[in-house]
Amino acid sequence: MKKIMLLGFSALVLASCVSKKEYAALEAKHKETKDLLNSTTVKLNKCLADEAALSARGKELEKRLADLKATNQDLIQSTKDMTVLTSKGASNLEKSLESLKEKDLKISRLQDALTKKDSVTLALVSSLKKEVGLNDEDIEINVEKSVVFISLSDKLLFKSGSYNITDRAKEILKKVATVINGKPNFEAMVEGHTDNVPYKSGGVLQDNWDLSVKRSTSIVRALQDLGVAPEKLIAAGRSSYVPLVSNDTAENRATNRRTKILILPKIDQFYNMIENEMKSLSK
Known part of the structure; x- marks a missing residue:
């Protein structure tokens, strides 16, 4: 602004010292200089704006570069972690496969044992049926829950109210x-069963519990007298509490x-072995 005032002042001074032609030339030159100054100012402002934009863009790129570096470092670390996990996974998978093989082998042994037990059970039923016979309706030979049993009618074994065979x-x-x-390798358990009619004969027997147990021990003694080792015999009484049918007739x-x-x-x-094997399978 000061430059413009000086130029104006100079023009006034010169106007009095120079001709009109020279004055017009100076005035044209002054206008040209002023236009150039304005154009230069506009360009300068644009350059300053561009510089500010480029500076902001540069900072943004620097931030993105820092983020990319951090992401790249995370990826490198993740790759290392995945390598470790993959190695552990392969090791764990190998251990799991070995464990499954062991369990399959144990299951196979259990199945063989159960098959053998079933075979023994069937052979025993066949042997009993052959020895004892099935011609008497008061004798039943069967398998109940994998246990072979002979069921003998009360009238076949004892007189009414008696425990003498x-x-x-x-x-x-x-x-x-x-x-x-x-x-x-076999044992025999003798179970005595009564009906639900109360025992009333008195004497050494108080009730159906006594009668069922006394009949059981009578059978056990008879088997012992017939040469069965006593340690293989079990006496049990069930009274009237495990009926086959209703006691209504x-x-x-x-x-x-x-x-x-x-x-x-x-x-x-046998069951100890089964239990131990099942515990092993559950580990």
Whole structure:
């Protein structure tokens, strides 16, 4: 602005000292200079604006570069972690496959043991049916929950209200003793069952519990007398609490009065083995 004032002042001074032609030339030159100044000012302002924009863009690019470097570092670390995880995963998978192979082998052994047990059970049923026979309707030989049993009618074994066995019962028990003695790894459990009519005969027996147990021990003693080792015998009484049918008729009550002789492999060892194997499988 000061330059313009000086130029104007100079023009006034010169106007008095120069001719009109020279003055017009100076005035034209002054206008040209002024236009050039304005144009230069506009360009300068544009350059300053561009510089500010480029500076902001540069800072933005620097920030993006820093972010990319950080992301790249994270990817490198993730790759390292994935390599470690993949290695561990392969190791764990190998261990899992080995464990599955071991479990498959154990399951196979269990299945073989169960198959063998089933085979033994069927052979025992066949042997009992052959020895004892099935011609008498008061004798039943069957398998119940993988246990072989002989069920003998009460009238075949005892007189009414008595725990003394009959001569017919001794003939049947002799055959049962032969089967048990032929199987050294078997035991026999004798279960006495009554109907629900209260026992009233008095004497040493108080109730049906006593009667069922006393009949069971009578059978056990008979089997022992027939040569069965006493350590292989088990006496049990169930009273009237495990009936086959309802005790609502005389015929049904007669059905419920029975003695069961369960022929048992020494399953404690077998089931211990099964239990141990199942515990191993669950680990």
